[in-house]
Amino acid sequence: MSFMSEFKEFAVKGNVIDLAVGVIIGGAFGKIVDSLVNDIIMPVVSKLFGGLDFSNYFIPLAGQTAETLAEAKQAGAVFAYGSFITVALNFLILAFIIFVMVRQINRLKRSAPPPAPAAPPEEVVLLREIRDSLRK
Numbered sequence: 001m002s003f004m005s006e007f008k009e010f011a012v013k014g015n016v017i018d019l020a021v022g023v024i025i026g027g028a029f030g031k032i033v034d035s036l037v038n039d040i041i042m043p044v045v046s047k048l049f050g051g052l053d054f055s056n057y058f059i060p061l062a063g064q065t066a067e068t069l070a071e072a073k074q075a076g077a078v079f080a081y082g083s084f085i086t087v088a089l090n091f092l093i094l095a096f097i098i099f100v101m102v103r104q105i106n107r108l109k110r111s112a113p114p115p116a117p118a119a120p121p122e123e124v125v126l127l128r129e130i131r132d133s134l135r136k
Helices: 003-011 014-048 069-075 081-111 122-135
Strands: none
Touching: 014 081
């Protein structure tokens, strides 16, 4: 089997294509969650806690006196723990949403009735009839 035909067989398998679709949708879903956290949740949290802006929480490591994280990064190294808080919140929200989705999918799978057992082949049925008739 040539390298190209082997690669083609690998690439068109259902699992590989499903994985690729999952990665693409996961990336897009991650952007939606980022927007949800940065544009909706964090402003509400900021308002509740008196105007906190986590994205500008940092510790200057090069003696900067900047007011914003962007200015401090231009002046040197910073320990941007506010950005970390935001990313950690993104992760928690994404993990919770995935958990709820998987839980619902598992619940739907459990509620489906089990498939009926397949009928035995005709030969087996005939052999059972012969066996039963010989016993009599």
